[in-house]
Amino acid sequence: MTIDPVTFEILSHRLHQITLEMGTTLERVGGTVNxxxxxxxxxxxxxxxxxxxxxxxxxxxxxxxxxxxxKRIKERFEENGGIYPDDIFLINDPYLAAIHQSDIYMxxxxxxxxxxxxxxxxxxxxMDIGAMSPGGNSPGATEICHEGLRIPGLxxxxxxxxxxxxxxxxxxxxxxxxxxGLDLKCEIAANNVAKSRMQEVVEQYGAxxxxxxxxxxxxxxxxxxxxxxREIPDGVxxxxxxIETDETWTVVLKLTKEGDRLIFDFTGSDKQARRGxxxxxxxxxxACFESVLSxxxxxxxxxxxxxxxxxxxxxxxxxxxxxxxAPVSLNTTSGMKTVQYLSGSxxxxxxxxxxxxxxxxxALSLGFRLARHAGVNQHGRYYVSTLxxxxxxxxxxxxxxxxxxxxxxxxxxxxxxSNFPLMYLxxxxxxxxxxxxxxxxGTGAEAAMALHDAPEGKIKLIAFGVAxxxxxxxxxxxGYPAAPSLLMLLEDSKLANLIAERKYPRDLDELGGRSKLLxxxxxxxxxxxxxxxxxxxxxxxxxxxxxxPQLVFEDVRNGLVSKATAExxxxxxxxxxxxxxxxxxTQELRLKLRQKRTEYPR
Amino acid sequence: MNHPLRENLEVYAxxxxxxxxxxxxxxxxxxxxxxxxxxxxxRLSPPTHAxxxxxxxxxxFVLEQLCCPGCxxxxxxxxxxxxxxxxxxxxxPAKA
Numbered sequence: 001m002t003i004d005p006v007t008f009e010i011l012s013h014r015l016h017q018i019t020l021e022m023g024t025t026l027e028r029v030g031g032t033v034n035x036x037x038x039x040x041x042x043x044x045x046x047x048x049x050x051x052x053x054x055x056x057x058x059x060x061x062x063x064x065x066x067x068x069x070x071k072r073i074k075e076r077f078e079e080n081g082g083i084y085p086d087d088i089f090l091i092n093d094p095y096l097a098a099i100h101q102s103d104i105y106m107x108x109x110x111x112x113x114x115x116x117x118x119x120x121x122x123x124x125x126x127m128d129i130g131a132m133s134p135g136g137n138s139p140g141a142t143e144i145c146h147e148g149l150r151i152p153g154l155x156x157x158x159x160x161x162x163x164x165x166x167x168x169x170x171x172x173x174x175x176x177x178x179x180x181g182l183d184l185k186c187e188i189a190a191n192n193v194a195k196s197r198m199q200e201v202v203e204q205y206g207a208x209x210x211x212x213x214x215x216x217x218x219x220x221x222x223x224x225x226x227x228x229x230r231e232i233p234d235g236v237x238x239x240x241x242x243i244e245t246d247e248t249w250t251v252v253l254k255l256t257k258e259g260d261r262l263i264f265d266f267t268g269s270d271k272q273a274r275r276g277x278x279x280x281x282x283x284x285x286x287a288c289f290e291s292v293l294s295x296x297x298x299x300x301x302x303x304x305x306x307x308x309x310x311x312x313x314x315x316x317x318x319x320x321x322x323x324x325x326a327p328v329s330l331n332t333t334s335g336m337k338t339v340q341y342l343s344g345s346x347x348x349x350x351x352x353x354x355x356x357x358x359x360x361x362x363a364l365s366l367g368f369r370l371a372r373h374a375g376v377n378q379h380g381r382y383y384v385s386t387l388x389x390x391x392x393x394x395x396x397x398x399x400x401x402x403x404x405x406x407x408x409x410x411x412x413x414x415x416x417x418s419n420f421p422l423m424y425l426x427x428x429x430x431x432x433x434x435x436x437x438x439x440x441x442g443t444g445a446e447a448a449m450a451l452h453d454a455p456e457g458k459i460k461l462i463a464f465g466v467a468x469x470x471x472x473x474x475x476x477x478x479g480y481p482a483a484p485s486l487l488m489l490l491e492d493s494k495l496a497n498l499i500a501e502r503k504y505p506r507d508l509d510e511l512g513g514r515s516k517l518l519x520x521x522x523x524x525x526x527x528x529x530x531x532x533x534x535x536x537x538x539x540x541x542x543x544x545x546x547x548x549p550q551l552v553f554e555d556v557r558n559g560l561v562s563k564a565t566a567e568x569x570x571x572x573x574x575x576x577x578x579x580x581x582x583x584x585x586t587q588e589l590r591l592k593l594r595q596k597r598t599e600y601p602r
Numbered sequence: 603m604n605h606p607l608r609e610n611l612e613v614y615a616x617x618x619x620x621x622x623x624x625x626x627x628x629x630x631x632x633x634x635x636x637x638x639x640x641x642x643x644x645r646l647s648p649p650t651h652a653x654x655x656x657x658x659x660x661x662x663f664v665l666e667q668l669c670c671p672g673c674x675x676x677x678x679x680x681x682x683x684x685x686x687x688x689x690x691x692x693x694x695p696a697k698a
Contacts, residue, residue, distance in 0.1 A: 233605050352608045397609075432653045469659045470681050475652075477609035478676035481665075483655035517658070534655075542609050543676040565653060597667075597674035600643035 001212040008220075011205065011213040012301055018197040019043050019056030022122060022190040029189045031182030032127040033385055037411045043190055045198070046070050046107075046119040047304070053118060053214050055302040060293050061286030061336070062103065063302070066121035068282045069097035069105040076153045085111035086160035088191050090170075090184075091153045092129075094144070099283040099336065100276070100328045101129045101148045102136035104184070106156070108191035112202045117210070120194030122187045127384045128174040131329060134384045135372030137464045138329045139245075139520040142274050147329040149173055157188060175374070176384050221297065221305025226260035228296050229309055231356055234258055237349040241338040241366060244468035245275040245330075245520050249319050251338050255346035264288045264343060265313040266320045275520065276330040278322035283331065284339055285312045291343040295351060295360060330520065333368050333465040337407075341366045341474070348476060363394030363441055365406060367472040367536020368465045369485040371518075373525070375459030378421050378452075385420060386411070387449075387531070388465075389427070392434055392442030392482065392538035394473050400551075401442030401473070401538035403429055403560075410445075410535075421454035425495075425505055430483055430534060432562050435472070436569045437479030437540025438547050443560050444483065444535035448508065450495055451527055458526045463487045463518035472536040479540030480569070487518040490530040508532060544570045545590050553581040610675040611638065629672035642668035642677060649681060 022043035027036050034040035042062035045053040050070035055063040073089045088108040092098045098105055107121040129136040131148035141147050149170070156166055167184065171177035202210050240252040249270045256263040272278045279287075293306050300306075314321040319335055322328060344364045351357040370388035377383050391406030413424050427447040435441035451459065465485065473482035493513035498505050505511050511530055525531055552572040555561035566572040571593045573585035606612050607622060613634050614621045620634035631641040645667045649659035661684065668678040 233603065349608070353605050353613075355606060358606050430655060432655055436652065469662050474681075475679050478667075478679050480652040480679050481649075481656065481681050483653060484658065486658070545676070562654070569651075569653070594674035597645070597669040597676070598643060598671055600645040600667075600669060600671075602641070602643055602671060 001208060003209070003212055003216060008213055008216060011201070011210065012217050014201055015045060015054045015217070016056070016301065018194055019045060019054050021197065022120065022194050023056045023058055025190040025193045026122060026124060026186045029182070029186035030124060031179045031186070033411045034125045034127065035183055035186060037409065037415070038386070039409050040125045042066065042123045044121055045194060046121060047214060048116050048118055050074065050119065051218065051304040052307070053217065053303055060290040060302055061283065062099070062123050064286035064289045065097055065099060065282045066105050066107065066123060067304070069121060070107050070119045072096045073107050073153050077155070081155060083109050084159045085109065085114065086157065086195070087155055088157035088188055089153055090156045091151060093150050093152045094280050094328045095324055096152055097282060098123070099280065100136070100331055101131070101150055102126055102329070103332070104187070106187040106191055108195060110195050110198045112199055112207055115207060117198060117202060117207060118214070120191045122190045124183045124187055126174070126180045126183045128176045128180060130173040130175070133372070133462050133522060134175055134374035134460060135386070135462055136329055137372060137462060138276060138327070139462065139464060139522060141276050141327040141329055143325040144327055145325065147276065147327055156184070162188070175382065217301045218303050218305045221300045221303050222308040224300055225292070225297050225306055226309050229257065229260045229262060232257060232350060232354040235350065235353060237346040239342050239345040241342050242468060242470070243277050243319070243334050243338055243466065245273065245277060247273070249273045249277060251319060251335070251342060253342040253346055255350060257350055260309055261311065262292065262309050263311045263313065266318065267313060267315055269315070269318045269320050272317055272319055272322045272326040274326070276327035277334040278319050278326050278328050279331050279335040279339060280328065281314050281321040283336060284314045284320040287336060287339040288312050288343045291340065291347055295344070295347045330464050333370065334467070337366065337368050337466045352477065359397050361476060361541070362396040363401065363435065363473055363476040363479050363539030363541050365391065365394060365473040365536055365538060366466060366470060367391060367482070367485040368407060369463070369467070369471065369487045369533070370465045371487060371531070371533070372462040373420065373459050375421070376455045377419065378455070380455060383420060387533060389445040389447050389533050389535040391485065391535040392444040392473060394476070394538040395435070395437050395439035395441050395479060395541035397541055398439070400440050401434060403443045404445055405442050406444065406536070406538060421451055421459060422449045423452035424449050425530065429560060430537065431559060432565050433483040433537035434560065435475045435480040435482035435538060435540035436544040436565070437475060438542030438544065439479070439540065440547065440555065441473045441475070441479070441482045441538030441540045444485070444537040446532070446534040448530050448532045450530050451525055458524045461518070461523050461525050461531065463521050463523065467519050473539030475539040476541055478543045480544065482537035482539050483534065485536035486532065486534040488515055488532040489518055489523065489525070490515050490532065492528050493530045495530060496528060545594055549581055549583065549586045608677065610670070610677055624670040624672060624675055626675040627670060627673035629670055639668055639678070641671070643671040644668055652679070
């Protein structure tokens with residue numbers, strides 16, 4: 001069928017709009033902070049065979065995985081149980097389709113007059129999954145059976161009717177049945193929205209036209225993406241990264257670019273770990289898919305077309321292709337973060353070799369630390385939730401990284417305080433956080449909090465995320481690394497005394513106490529303790545000595561860069577008497593610092 | 603074929619060979635099939651030279667900077683492990 005370009009654009013955007021409305025539905029109907037505030041979800045549409053048709057403004061790696069989910073559900077139910085209009089299926093088995101069990105996928109066939117048009121799929125990260133640790137991320141787990149419910153596929157909605165017995169059984173096996181129930185229902189709602197909207201489009205335009213546009217959207221993305229890849233010189237680029245638990249696990253990646261093919265080869269990565277940092281193959285593939293989309297295809301319809309040029313090699317039994325029964329519950333913020341960083345890093349090195357594409361180079365981040373917290377809240381109810389803060393985005397070849405603009409989003413502080421027994425002492429941007437460079441990395445946030453009105457005088461903390469010290473935005477092409485993400489516990493602080501004296505602590509130094517960095521662990525936050533969270537800042541791009549001095553001066557004035565850093569790293573002199581930029585002194589200092597570099601040993 | 607390699611570095615082809623050179627001073631560092639990192643002026647310093655908030659890395663990582671020995675243009679800044687995996691043992695790019 002021939003489709004005119006205007007109709008193609010209208011329908012292509014209409015399908016995309018459906019996925020956006022699905023995302024809004026998840027946020028409005030969902031219950032937990034991950035879904036309603038942190039955008040930890042995915043909504044997408046699929047062809048009848050499970051190929052990705054349209055990904056909303058949500059995590060593309062999950063859209064790739066949900067394509068596997070659709071295929072697994074088809075295999076399981078087509079011959080056994082049947083697939084009918086208005087069915088909705090649930091699957092969270094990491095060995096089949098999900099990344100870890102907390103990410104529950106729901107997939108739903110979309111029919112029009114009994115004809116299968118395609119599928120919709122969503123995921124949200126539920127706040128408990130019955131694992132050994134509250135919240136599902138279990139630092140102590142050494143096998144998948146420690147990590148909660150693992151469902152290879154079940155029918156939750158049968159021809160439009162919720163199977164209440166199944167629903168009740170699922171939520172009954174978690175620590176937070178009400179919240180998990182809300183999150184399951186928001187997925188049902190989003191899939192119902194997808195079905196209604198798709199049926200409306202087909203009613204208006206006809207099934208044949210929609211089917212043709214869907215195929216054309218995928219061909220369009222694939223052909224443009226391949227043409228872009230061909231514009232870049234062939235080559236091979238490598239990088240490696242480490243994940244630290246009680247041992248260190250290394251991931252290595254070699255990208256080979258040949259013609260219009262991109263081969264991501266993880267051969268040489270460590271064997272699968274005894275801790276839950278491991279990624280299933282589809283997750284490793286999803287990370288590469290997402291990296292390609294965000295570098296070379298950010299302006300294209302996000303769909304299966306991006307699968308075309310990609311080949312991912314991940315040997316079985318390694319940290320990037322886990323086999324039963326190794327654990328996975330920590331992987332989205334460890335193995336995944338590392339693979340995302342590495343796949344992005346080799347693509348950035350590749351882009352830099354193209355005159356046309358080098359402008360798109362961006363500094364990437366290896367940093368992410370967060371905590372679950374669980375206990376009895378000030379309203380007398382048991383709860384599980386998330387604590388994290390906003391990281392800074394990496395700098396690019398033409399602009400500074402966005403402050404607080406990095407990975408995910410974060411919760412609202414007042415919302416945390418009104419729902420959980422916690423009190424914020426401060427929450428702000430860190431000084432000297434962003435990686436220095438001609439373009440500086442975005443600054444991350446830091447926060448300190450203490451217990452307040454906790455009926456049991458303590459709550460549980462589960463610390464996870466990319467552990468290890470190299471845990472920040474990494475600079476690129478001379479740009480400096482940024483301040484790392486930290487989770488720190490101050491035990492037996494002087495907070496109570498300070499408050500009694502009506503003094504308000506503004507820095508950790510004022511709080512006293514014993515500080516300890518939290519590795520992957522379960523611990524407690526008690527009455528005199530303070531939890532400090534620092535989100536990673538973004539890495540810098542290029543040589544700090546080439547940054548416009550006036551911009552450095554403004555960073556100092558805005559409290560983001562100290563005078564010492566301005567002078568020592570950027571070679572920018574601020575006159576002590578006038579507190580103004582000293583252009584002559586700056587020029588002289590920069591010449592001196594640059595000359596000094598030529599004297600470094602070879 | 604001439605093409606950029608990264609900020610301040612490019613692959614330059616003359617009639618017989620391909621070279622990697624500094625774009626700021628045109629100094630030739632090595633042939634294109636060799637590792638340009640080996641031809642750089644190199645400085646190892648404490649991680650806090652990248653900023654005071656990197657103090658927790660002291661004793662575990664060092665800051666490695668690779669510069670043009672001719673003009674001081676900065677090519678790369680990286681954190682490398684101080685003890686078991688020094689800069690000499692780091693994986694090197696397969697090309698350039």
